[in-house]
Amino acid sequence: MDWTYIFFTVLKAVIMVTIFMSIAGYTVVAERKVASWIQERPGPNRTTLPIILAIPVIGRIVTRLGLIQLPADGGKFLFKEDPFPGHVNKVYFILAPIVALIPALTTMTVLPFGEITRDGVTVPLVLANLDVGMLFILAFSSLGVYGIILAGWASNSKYPFLGGIRASAQVISYELAMGMSLLPVFMWAGGTLNLFDLVEAQSGLLFGCLPKWMIFFQPVSALLFLTALFAETNRLPFDMPESETDLVAGFNTEYGAFKFGLFFVGEYAHVTMGSALFVVLFLGGWSLWPLNIFGLVDYPAGILGAVLSALVFMLKTFCLIFFFLWIRWTLPRFRYDQIMNLGWKRLLPIAIANFVVYAIAMAVYIRFFNQA
Amino acid sequence: MATKVVDRRPLSWAEKTYIPQILSGLRITFRKMFNPVVTLEYPEQRPTIPDNYRGVPTLVKDPHGREKCVSCQLCEFVCPPKAIRITPGSIDEASGNEHIEKAPKDFEINMLRCIYCGLCQEVCPEEAIVLQDIFSANGYTRQEMVYNKKKLYELGGTLPDKHFKWDKKKKASEQAPSH
Numbered sequence: 379m380d381w382t383y384i385f386f387t388v389l390k391a392v393i394m395v396t397i398f399m400s401i402a403g404y405t406v407v408a409e410r411k412v413a414s415w416i417q418e419r420p421g422p423n424r425t426t427l428p429i430i431l432a433i434p435v436i437g438r439i440v441t442r443l444g445l446i447q448l449p450a451d452g453g454k455f456l457f458k459e460d461p462f463p464g465h466v467n468k469v470y471f472i473l474a475p476i477v478a479l480i481p482a483l484t485t486m487t488v489l490p491f492g493e494i495t496r497d498g499v500t501v502p503l504v505l506a507n508l509d510v511g512m513l514f515i516l517a518f519s520s521l522g523v524y525g526i527i528l529a530g531w532a533s534n535s536k537y538p539f540l541g542g543i544r545a546s547a548q549v550i551s552y553e554l555a556m557g558m559s560l561l562p563v564f565m566w567a568g569g570t571l572n573l574f575d576l577v578e579a580q581s582g583l584l585f586g587c588l589p590k591w592m593i594f595f596q597p598v599s600a601l602l603f604l605t606a607l608f609a610e611t612n613r614l615p616f617d618m619p620e621s622e623t624d625l626v627a628g629f630n631t632e633y634g635a636f637k638f639g640l641f642f643v644g645e646y647a648h649v650t651m652g653s654a655l656f657v658v659l660f661l662g663g664w665s666l667w668p669l670n671i672f673g674l675v676d677y678p679a680g681i682l683g684a685v686l687s688a689l690v691f692m693l694k695t696f697c698l699i700f701f702f703l704w705i706r707w708t709l710p711r712f713r714y715d716q717i718m719n720l721g722w723k724r725l726l727p728i729a730i731a732n733f734v735v736y737a738i739a740m741a742v743y744i745r746f747f748n749q750a
Numbered sequence: 751m752a753t754k755v756v757d758r759r760p761l762s763w764a765e766k767t768y769i770p771q772i773l774s775g776l777r778i779t780f781r782k783m784f785n786p787v788v789t790l791e792y793p794e795q796r797p798t799i800p801d802n803y804r805g806v807p808t809l810v811k812d813p814h815g816r817e818k819c820v821s822c823q824l825c826e827f828v829c830p831p832k833a834i835r836i837t838p839g840s841i842d843e844a845s846g847n848e849h850i851e852k853a854p855k856d857f858e859i860n861m862l863r864c865i866y867c868g869l870c871q872e873v874c875p876e877e878a879i880v881l882q883d884i885f886s887a888n889g890y891t892r893q894e895m896v897y898n899k900k901k902l903y904e905l906g907g908t909l910p911d912k913h914f915k916w917d918k919k920k921k922a923s924e925q926a927p928s929h
Contacts, residue, residue, distance in 0.1 A: 415783040420791065601769075708779045709772065
């Protein structure tokens with residue numbers, strides 16, 4: 379293994395983390411803006427610097443859109459007093475926010491976000507093109523809940539403790555439905571667990587107009603996966619770990635300053651990651667619908683195609699992030715027992731039934747029409 | 751009493767999945783995004799204050815620039831939180847208003863104590879103390895929040911006065927036959 383390979387791998391990883399983290403950060407701002415627009419408010423629109431205001435028109439637009447809010451918030455988290463409640467185990471207390479953030483950043487390594495064609499060979503833009511990509515993501519994203527449970531346990535306080543318990547119960551319940559809902563998707567795609575192959579399988583057109591996206595073949599799976607994704611990322615209406623209304627702030631009640639910031643970024647990193655994953659699984663990744671109806675089938679070779687495909691992918695991801703925020707300000711939250719009911723008595727049976735029906739249908743199709 | 755029976759149909763199959771309701775909810779919130787913003791951006795834009803608003807109590811002068819307070823101390827007496835403190839003083843003999851006899855030498859209102867009840871305005875026989883439209887009294891120290899006479903007149907300004915009670919009194923006393 380030569381040094382240039384290592385250097386470029388590290389460079390790619392740093393670029394990827396930087397972009398991913400800034401998207402996650404700006405998701406926070408987007409959340410506040412979308413919330414304000416839905417509630418007919420202007421939202422954060424004052425934070426600015428004199429240098430930025432000096433730019434004629436753009437400066438004012440940037441300020442009104444709250445784009446300077448992110449560094450201001452980050453700076454605030456850095457410089458605030460960092461309180462420790464009494465009688466906490468400091469090691470676990472500090473470890474918790476780190477454990478909450480790391481899984482979101484780890485799962486990002488196997489996420490393909492574009493493709494590049496070099497010398498006629500198309501390879502994915504991805505840090506690690508694992509053959510078990512989806513298993514890796516499921517395994518690591520469920521580790522995120524350990525951060526929340528650890529925070530609830532280490533805080534030495536009743537509200538975080540309740541939040542931690544709820545988080546563990548909720549995540550375990552919805553992980554089952556999530557995994558079950560994904561089985562037919564990968565069966566349909568030919569048994570691969572590689573996310574790049576899955577995206578490749580979704581390129582092309584159905585009947586000459588519709589894209590061959592999984593959401594059209596597997597609508598039930600898509601719905602189940604999306605619901606479970608909301609629960610896994612602790613977003614409203616499944617915000618049991620935090621439950622502002624009954625648990626103060628749930629697991630992060632005792633956290634302040636930068637440790638709270640880490641939890642916060644971790645939550646939004648999970649949202650970003652979840653949106654990107656949904657795009658890969660059900661919305662065809664970077665496949666170019668509806669432009670490919672008009673004959674634009676493939677991305678051009680080289681860097682241009684890579685950038686274009688990554689941009690298309692990001693655009694789709696942003697739409698899904700917006701959907702996450704939009705749902706938050708539309709639906710009221712569930713009660714704890716309603717969440718358990720929905721998870722175990724509705725989603726899981728539907729997921730199993732969906733899996734069985736698709737399995738039988740595919741077996742019949744292959745046996746009698748002899749096509750794989 | 752007429753009883754209105756509310757029609758409670760059993761939910762249809764589609765409604766039991768919640769999806770149509772969620773979609774209609776999403777449509778409503780999406781439409782809201784394009785509605786005009788209703789927020790008043792406070793320091794630049796101010797709300798319109800109604801005429802009978804009870805803001806900071808202030809001292810006012812009449813259209814001739816005469817201070818209306820005669821230092822009767824009724825407001826000091828009535829003030830429930832004891833926010834007002836008046837030091838009575840006499841009026842300069844040469845000012846032409848010497849028949850009014852008294853004016854406050856100092857007039858202090860502690861805005862940290864004031865509860866904006868408006869009793870001082872109600873009790874004032876001279877209409878000299880008025881709760882106007884100022885609602886954001888602030889300062890860095892407690893001492894700063896004790897408004898003195900000068901500050902109170904600055905805030906109060908001049909209000910139109912239809913009565914000119916003391917001018918009429920002066921005129922009447924001049925015209926009246928001496929005993």
